Amino acid sequence: SDSDPLQDFCVGDLKASPSINGFPCKSAVSASDFFFSGLGAPLNTTNANGVAVSPANVLTFPGLNTLGLSMNNVEFAPGGVNPPHSHPRATEAGVVIEGSVFVGFLTTNNTLFSKVIHAGEMFVVPRGLVHFQWNVGKGKARLITAFNSQLPGSAVLPSSLFGSNPTIPNPVLTKTFRTDDVTVNKLKSMFAV
Ligand code: GLV
Ligand code: MN
Numbered sequence: 001s002d003s004d005p006l007q008d009f010c011v012g013d014l015k016a017s018p019s020i021n022g023f024p025c026k027s028a029v030s031a032s033d034f035f036f037s038g039l040g041a042p043l044n045t046t047n048a049n050g051v052a053v054s055p056a057n058v059l060t061f062p063g064l065n066t067l068g069l070s071m072n073n074v075e076f077a078p079g080g081v082n083p084p085h086s087h088p089r090a091t092e093a094g095v096v097i098e099g100s101v102f103v104g105f106l107t108t109n110n111t112l113f114s115k116v117i118h119a120g121e122m123f124v125v126p127r128g129l130v131h132f133q134w135n136v137g138k139g140k141a142r143l144i145t146a147f148n149s150q151l152p153g154s155a156v157l158p159s160s161l162f163g164s165n166p167t168i169p170n171p172v173l174t175k176t177f178r179t180d181d182v183t184v185n186k187l188k189s190m191f192a193v
Pocket of ligand 2: 083087092
């Protein structure tokens with residue numbers, strides 16, 4: 001869903017300030033600008049969610065500038081959860097490379113569409129909708145995801161709501177979640193950055 005390019009390519013010059021839609025073009029370009037080796041690197045999933053994501057987007061792979069797409073490598077420990085999040089600028093497609101993953105997204109009417117899928121199977125998440133994945137297999141799991149944006153953005157609900165800087169005032173969160181300050185403070189302490 002990014003804008004259409006008006007030239008063959010425009011490898012991003014990340015040292016320049018981003019302009020209205022991406023980065024200015026780098027002047028000297030070579031083959032290495034169009035290849036990226038980072039997507040297969042093993043990731044450390046020893047963290048609270050049991051998940052790790054490594055992105056190949058314009059910031060890590062500047063050859064993607066103006067090309068309207070990007071990818072992620074997502075690895076899960078057993079039981080790992082990629083928490084509910086949305087990409088404001090892209091539809092997402094994904095393929096399971098290893099393991100068994102419960103994949104779900106929510107419509108704007110709060111219908112949950114979900115399925116457990118296995119290696120070789122694909123899913124799609126319409127642009128902007130909240131979605132998540134959960135490794136339901138015995139071993140680790142791995143996905144490759146793809147986006148129709150060079151920088152899809154990711155609004156991760158738990159950290160947006162409880163880990164912002166500065167934080168959202170407690171009265172907003174206690175009322176929103178029909179709960180008390182103790183609960184809100186506990187959640188804030190877990191997501192503080
Ligand atoms: C998975 O949802 C991803 O954003 O890579
Ligand atoms: Mn996603």
